[in-house]
Amino acid sequence: MNKDIGIYIHIPFCCSKCYYCDFTSYSNKDQYISQYIDSVCNEILNNSEILCEYNIISIYIGGGTPSYIDSKYITKILDILKIFITNNNVSITIEVNPNSVTEDKMKVYKEIGINRVSVGLQSTHNEILASIGRKHTYNDFLNALKIIKKYDIKDVSVDLMYPLPGLTYKLLDETLDTVISIKDEYNIHHVSIYNLEVHENTKLDFLLKEGFVKLIDEDEEFEMKENIKNKLESNNLHRYEISNYCEKGYESIHNINYWKQGIYLGFGTAASSFFTGSRYTNTKNIDDYINYYLYNDRSITVIEEKEDLDKLGSMKEYIILSLRLQDGVNIQDFYQKFKVKLLDIFNEEITKMVNYELLYKNKTNVYLTDKGKDIANIVWKEFI
Numbered sequence: 085m086n087k088d089i090g091i092y093i094h095i096p097f098c099c100s101k102c103y104y105c106d107f108t109s110y111s112n113k114d115q116y117i118s119q120y121i122d123s124v125c126n127e128i129l130n131n132s133e134i135l136c137e138y139n140i141i142s143i144y145i146g147g148g149t150p151s152y153i154d155s156k157y158i159t160k161i162l163d164i165l166k167i168f169i170t171n172n173n174v175s176i177t178i179e180v181n182p183n184s185v186t187e188d189k190m191k192v193y194k195e196i197g198i199n200r201v202s203v204g205l206q207s208t209h210n211e212i213l214a215s216i217g218r219k220h221t222y223n224d225f226l227n228a229l230k231i232i233k234k235y236d237i238k239d240v241s242v243d244l245m246y247p248l249p250g251l252t253y254k255l256l257d258e259t260l261d262t263v264i265s266i267k268d269e270y271n272i273h274h275v276s277i278y279n280l281e282v283h284e285n286t287k288l289d290f291l292l293k294e295g296f297v298k299l300i301d302e303d304e305e306f307e308m309k310e311n312i313k314n315k316l317e318s319n320n321l322h323r324y325e326i327s328n329y330c331e332k333g334y335e336s337i338h339n340i341n342y343w344k345q346g347i348y349l350g351f352g353t354a355a356s357s358f359f360t361g362s363r364y365t366n367t368k369n370i371d372d373y374i375n376y377y378l379y380n381d382r383s384i385t386v387i388e389e390k391e392d393l394d395k396l397g398s399m400k401e402y403i404i405l406s407l408r409l410q411d412g413v414n415i416q417d418f419y420q421k422f423k424v425k426l427l428d429i430f431n432e433e434i435t436k437m438v439n440y441e442l443l444y445k446n447k448t449n450v451y452l453t454d455k456g457k458d459i460a461n462i463v464w465k466e467f468i
């Protein structure tokens with residue numbers, strides 16, 4: 085039986101740049117869209133031999149804002165990928181922003197087999213959305229949900245974010261309450277709630293440094309974290325990964341494969357892959373990407389970063405990725421994969437973290453405690 089593989093497609097176009105955004109995304113390059121999509125199709129076809137030998141379990145179309153571009157482009161990409169799909173159970177997700185969901189697009193998404201939609205909401209408060217440069221409102225979000233429901237896509241995920249400029253405990257609490265109150269009506273079975281990272285050279289970085297906006301202090305942030313966990317978990321959304329909550333059976337297949345160090349190929353500018361023990365990332369330069377894949381300019385270095393993991397590096401990475409998940413590292417799975425015992429190699433690190441009450445260890449698994457989930461970076465450092 086063929087090995088499983090996940091596929092990521094990067095669509096780097098957006099209507100505008102959010103203030104916190106550090107992703108490879110453009111709000112001023114619409115003239116590139118058609119050539120870019122043809123380049124992605126060529127990159128996929130260049131990998132035909134590999135794709136024929138693997139079982140595609142998930143396709144994740146992310147960005148950027150995939151719903152920003154004409155749906156005919158999404159169709160074009162999926163038509164090519166379908167050549168390589170050999171089972172009927174592929175999870176196909178598309179990321180959408182509330183202000184770019186239309187009936188026409190959603191109708192096409194449904195027809196071409198997209199079965200999961202991830203909606204970037206961030207907050208239900210319009211003044212908070214404006215403070216981070218999001219161009220949609222809460223009403224846009226509700227309209228998007230109505231359209232998604234009309235076209236019968238039954239697996240919806242919502243992205244939220246904290247802390248944000250102006251976001252108080254009360255406002256975040258209201259956002260959580262609102263999402264929870266409509267989740268059954270609109271098939272929201274999954275919530276991702278990300279901790280804001282302030283990246284250098286973003287507009288938010290500038291606004292914070294110049295004192296135009298500020299964020300809450302660590303104590304308030306800790307209270308928010310506690311509330312998020314308690315509120316979502318008491319509403320049937322279990323925390324299966326540090327930043328991800330869902331109803332049982334609605335875990336993200338694509339991301340679980342990533343956290344279990346599964347194989348995946350990423351297509352598009354800045355897309356990353358993990359294949360035959362190597363991690364590599366495509367160039368972030370869209371001109372170079374198009375010139376390489378559309379105009380065959382082989383003088384261009386299209387892979388920007390590449391890391392070949394040795395066995396120890398691979399084991400450490402496996403531990404860090406697995407610890408993100410609720411069940412953490414399964415000791416038997418670790419042995420099956422690496423043919424060495426977890427505790428023979430990492431007993432010292434694990435014992436230290438257990439003594440700090442950041443890790444918990446039983447006969448079968450090693451996993452983060454609640455405290456460990458809050459300060460996971462300290463745990464990661466032990467395994468880097």
Ligand code: SF4
Pocket residue numbers: 097098100101102105106107109147148149181204
């Ligand atoms: S929608 Fe996403 S990718 Fe686009 S600018 Fe905003 S955060 Fe960045």
